[in-house]
Amino acid sequence: MITKLILLYTLLYINVSCSMKLEYNKYNHYKYYDIKGDKSELDHLKNFMLHKDDSLLYIGNIKSAQIIVPPELNSAFLEIAKNDKVNATLLFDDISEVIRSEKPSILRSKKKGFSWDAYYDVDDIYNYLSNVSRTYPQWTEVIVGGQTYEGRQIRGIRINTPAAEGVEKPVFFIESGIHAREWIAPATTTYFINQLLTNSNPNVTRLRDQFDWRIFPTVNPDGYHYSYVVDRYWRKTRSISSNGCIGADPNRNWDYNWGQHSSSNDPCDYQLYAGSCPFSEIETKTLSSYISGIDNLLFYVGFHSHAALLLLPYSDSTEHVHNYEDLVQIGKVSLEYGYQVNKVMYSGPGTAAETLYKASGGSMDWVRYALNTPLVYTYELRGSSFHWPPEKIPEQGEEVTQMILGLAIEAENLGYFYSDFS
Known part of the structure; x- marks a missing residue:
C-alpha cells in the first residue's frame, strides 16, 4: 500500500510539473568568475559553494574552475576566496546581459532566416537540416540517429556524394551538443555542414567527397531545448528519476x-x-545502437566547449591506445590548420586524464573501445565560460572546417584511407 501511494505521489508530481508553464531563469545580476588556485583551496571553496547552492559550480580542471555566483552569495564568495588565497577574476558582472544577447530577435529571424550570427532552438536547427536536404537531394538526406525521453528524434544529415563504382567511402561521424549548454558546438557544426555543401574551395569539396558524412548537430535535443527556453546552464538530459529529480549527464x-x-x-x-546504469538514457541507448550499425566507420569526432583543447581516448586513463602516436600526429596537424585561421592554438592533443581530469562513461571512449574505431577525437571549442559571441560563430566555424581538413589530410598521409582523387 505504501509503495502504491509513493508511486501515485510521484506520478502526480510529474504530471503537475509537466503541466506548469516553465519560467525562464534570467540569471539577473549573477556574476561569473574564473578561479585559480591549488587543488585543496579550490576544493574548499567548491564545498562551501555547494553547501550554499549545488547547481552553480562548473569545474574546469584541477587548478582552475569557473563559477556563477548569485547576488546574495557574492560577498561570502569573495570573502572565502580571499581567505583561501584563491585568485577570482570577474568574467561577467551580470551574466543575464550575455544570455540576452545570444538569441535572435523575432523580427530579425523573420528577415534573415537561419544564419550564423545567433543561436537557434532545436526546431530551427532541424528545419535547417530539412531545407538543406531539399536543396541538395542528390547527395544529402536527413537521418535519425536515435530518440529522446521527451519524444524527439535525434536528427542529423548524411552527405554522400557519388563515388566510383564499387568504392565504399569511409564514414566520418560528427557528434555535437551532447551537453546542452555548450551552444557553440551545434552552431559550428551547422556552419561546417554549410561549408561542405556551399564552399567551392577545392580543398573543401575534396574533403566533402572523400567521406560518407553522418553529422548530428545536437544529440541531446531535449536538454538543448530546455537550456534555450528555461535554464541556460542546463547540461543533462530530461529524463525523470524515481525520486522526481531530472536528467542524467549523457556523456x-x-x-x-x-x-x-x-x-x-x-x-x-x-x-x-x-544515470541509473549504462545506457539508462534513451538518447545514449538509441544513438549507440545507430552507431554500432555503421559499416566502415573511420572517424568519430565530438564537439564540446570551452577549453580550446583536443582530446584523445581514453578519458579516464593515462595509458595510451595502440595507435596513440598516430592520433597525436594527426591531431597536431589538425590544430596547425586551425591555427592558420585566427592564430589561436589549441592545447593538446592528449587524454582528458592528462590534460583536464579523469572522466568515465563518455561517448568517445565507448566508440573507441566497443567498436575499435581507429580515429576518435573530442574538440573542446573556444569561449569564455559557456558563452561565445553569436556574431563570431563564423570565426570558430572556419577553424573547425580547417581542423577537420587537417585531420583528413594527415590521416590519408598515414595510410588510414585512400581516396580515388588524383
Missing part, C-alpha cells in the same frame, strides 16, 4: 568504465549524475 552514461570517475550516483546532482 557519463555510455558503457565504458561507467560511474568510475567524474560522475555522480545522485539523481539530483545538477551536472554529473551518470
Whole structure:
C-alpha cells in the first residue's frame, strides 16, 4: 500500500510539473568568475559553494574552475576566496546581459532566416537540416540517429556524394551538443555542414567527397531545448528519476568504465549524475545502437566547449591506445590548420586524464573501445565560460572546417584511407 501511494505521489508530481508553464531563469545580476588556485583551496571553496547552492559550480580542471555566483552569495564568495588565497577574476558582472544577447530577435529571424550570427532552438536547427536536404537531394538526406525521453528524434544529415563504382567511402561521424549548454558546438557544426555543401574551395569539396558524412548537430535535443527556453546552464538530459529529480549527464552514461570517475550516483546532482546504469538514457541507448550499425566507420569526432583543447581516448586513463602516436600526429596537424585561421592554438592533443581530469562513461571512449574505431577525437571549442559571441560563430566555424581538413589530410598521409582523387 505504501509503495502504491509513493508511486501515485510521484506520478502526480510529474504530471503537475509537466503541466506548469516553465519560467525562464534570467540569471539577473549573477556574476561569473574564473578561479585559480591549488587543488585543496579550490576544493574548499567548491564545498562551501555547494553547501550554499549545488547547481552553480562548473569545474574546469584541477587548478582552475569557473563559477556563477548569485547576488546574495557574492560577498561570502569573495570573502572565502580571499581567505583561501584563491585568485577570482570577474568574467561577467551580470551574466543575464550575455544570455540576452545570444538569441535572435523575432523580427530579425523573420528577415534573415537561419544564419550564423545567433543561436537557434532545436526546431530551427532541424528545419535547417530539412531545407538543406531539399536543396541538395542528390547527395544529402536527413537521418535519425536515435530518440529522446521527451519524444524527439535525434536528427542529423548524411552527405554522400557519388563515388566510383564499387568504392565504399569511409564514414566520418560528427557528434555535437551532447551537453546542452555548450551552444557553440551545434552552431559550428551547422556552419561546417554549410561549408561542405556551399564552399567551392577545392580543398573543401575534396574533403566533402572523400567521406560518407553522418553529422548530428545536437544529440541531446531535449536538454538543448530546455537550456534555450528555461535554464541556460542546463547540461543533462530530461529524463525523470524515481525520486522526481531530472536528467542524467549523457556523456557519463555510455558503457565504458561507467560511474568510475567524474560522475555522480545522485539523481539530483545538477551536472554529473551518470544515470541509473549504462545506457539508462534513451538518447545514449538509441544513438549507440545507430552507431554500432555503421559499416566502415573511420572517424568519430565530438564537439564540446570551452577549453580550446583536443582530446584523445581514453578519458579516464593515462595509458595510451595502440595507435596513440598516430592520433597525436594527426591531431597536431589538425590544430596547425586551425591555427592558420585566427592564430589561436589549441592545447593538446592528449587524454582528458592528462590534460583536464579523469572522466568515465563518455561517448568517445565507448566508440573507441566497443567498436575499435581507429580515429576518435573530442574538440573542446573556444569561449569564455559557456558563452561565445553569436556574431563570431563564423570565426570558430572556419577553424573547425580547417581542423577537420587537417585531420583528413594527415590521416590519408598515414595510410588510414585512400581516396580515388588524383
